[in-house]
Amino acid sequence: MNIIQRNLFRLLRCGVFQTTETLEPMSVCKWDKLHQLAVLLDVQPYAYQGLLKCKNQFTLHMTDGQWGQWELTHARLEDLDDDELLRPDKLTNPILNRQLQNILDDETSDLQTRRVLIQIISIARRILNEGLPLRRLVELGVSLREQGLKADYTELAEWLRKLRFQQMAQLEAALLIDLLGFEPKDIPFVDTDINRKTAQVAQELAEYTAIHQDFYFSQGSDSIFVHTNNGSALFSHIRRSARYMRFIPSEAFTNFFASFAHSLTHIEE
Template sequence: MNIINRNFFRILRAGALDENEPLEPMSEFKWNRLFQMIKSQNVSAIALEGIQARRDDENNNIPSELVAELQACVYEAPKTKTQHAHSFEVPSLSNPILDHKLKKIFNNERHSIDTNIDSLRLLGIIIDNVQTILNKGMSLGGVLELGKFLRTRGDKVDFVKIDNWLQALHMRRMAQLQGSILILVFNFEQDEIPFVNNIEPSAGKIILRTVTNLATDTAEEWHFRQGRSGFVRNNSAVLRRNLRRSLRYIAYAPIETTSNFVSNFARSLSEIEE
C-alpha cells in the first residue's frame, strides 16, 4: 500500500474509530490526491474529524487551504437525519422474493417477544451497503458506518439472528465481504465480527480499486434515449461499467446481483427519453 493510501486510511480510522496513528509527511501533490479520494468516496465528514484529531502530529504537513476547502464542503453538505432506534426505515432489495423475506424479518422481529432492535439496525446497515455496492460500487462510508455500529452497539446484537437472516436472504458472503474490509484496512479483529467466518480473498483488491478510482459512478447515468432516427441508444460506457460491477459481485450475492442488474436495465428501458 502506497503512502497516499496509508495516510488516507489512517485519517479515516482516526475520524471514525478514534484510532491514534501518526500521519506520514507528503508533498502537496500527494495531499491533493488524497483529498480527491476523500471527496470521491463521500467521506468528507469522517475525514475532517480524523484530520482535526491528528492536527498536532509532528509529521502533519497537510496544506491549510485543503483543510479549509474540506471544512466548507462538510458544512455546506445537507445534514442527514438521525434515525430513531424504533422508527428507522426498512431497507429494500431488488429481488421481490428476497425483498418479501426482508420485510417479513423486520415485521416479525419488531413484534417478537425478545425483540432486538440493534440486530435489525445492523441488518439494515448491511443491506443498505449491498444496495450501494451493486448500484454505485463499494462504499467506504457505508463500511465505516458498519464498523462504528459494531464497535458501539455490537455487544447488544444477537448474532445468531443475524446469521439466520443473512442465510435466508442469501447475503452471508456479501456481509462477510464488508467485514473482511473492516479487518484488512480498519484494524478490526475477526472476533469482533461474528458473521465473518473467513476473510474474503478479493476484499483487499476490491478496496484498493475503490480508493484509486476517482470517477463518480452514478446509476442515474444509465438511461436509454431515442434519437431522431428512431433508434434507441444508451451510454455504452456506463452500461459496461454496470455490467462489470455486477460480474464482480455476483459470487457474493448471485440472486440479488442478477435481479438488481435486470431491474436497472428494465427501468432504463421504461424511461426512454426522446
C-alpha cells in the first residue's frame, strides 16, 4: 500500500471512528492524488472530516486552493431511509435470492438486523463487480459502532449461513480490521481468528481501486463475427470472479454468467 492510500485510511479512521492518527508528510502533488482517490472511492466527506481533525499537524501541508477543493467536493452526509435500505441488490443465484427476499419480507424479524444483513450483501455484490466499495464499508463500520448492540447477531449468523455468506462476511470483517482499525471483538458476526489468507486477500482488495468497467459483445453489420468492446474488462471480471469463488462460490459463479448474459443482449439478431 502506497503513502497516498495509507494517509487516506488514516483520515477515514481519524474522521469517522475518532482514532488518533499521525499523517505521513506528502507533496502538494500527492495531496491532489489523495483527493482524486477519495472522490473515485466516494469517501471525500469522511476524509474531509479527518482533514479537519488533523489540520494542525505539522506533516499536513496543503495549499489554500486544495482546501477550497475539498470544501467544494464535500457533500452533506445523509442517512438512507428504511425503504432505501430494504431495497438491496438482488442476488443472481435464484435459490439464494428467494431466501433473501423471504428474510426481508418477514416483518416479525428485527429491522436493524436486516439492515446489517443488507449492508453485508451490498458490499459483497460490489466486490464481485467493481472492487472495494469503500464508502459502503465505512457505513457498515458506522452501523456497527453506533447501532451494533441493537441487532440480533444470533439471527444474523443464521441468515448468513442460509445464504452461504459466512466466508464473505469474514472477508468484510478482515477489511474493517485491516483498514478501519476495528478489533475482532467489535464485529459480532466474525470469528475471533481471521484466516491469514482472508487477511491477505483483504489487503490486495484494498489496493484495487479501479472503478466498475462494463463489457459487452457486439456484431458488426458487415461481419458474422462477434467481438467484445472491452477485453480487459472481461478478463478482469473473470479473474475477480475466480478470486472470490472461495468466499462466495454460489453467487460468484452465477454473478459472472449473469453479467455475461447481459453483455450478449447488445448483439443484434
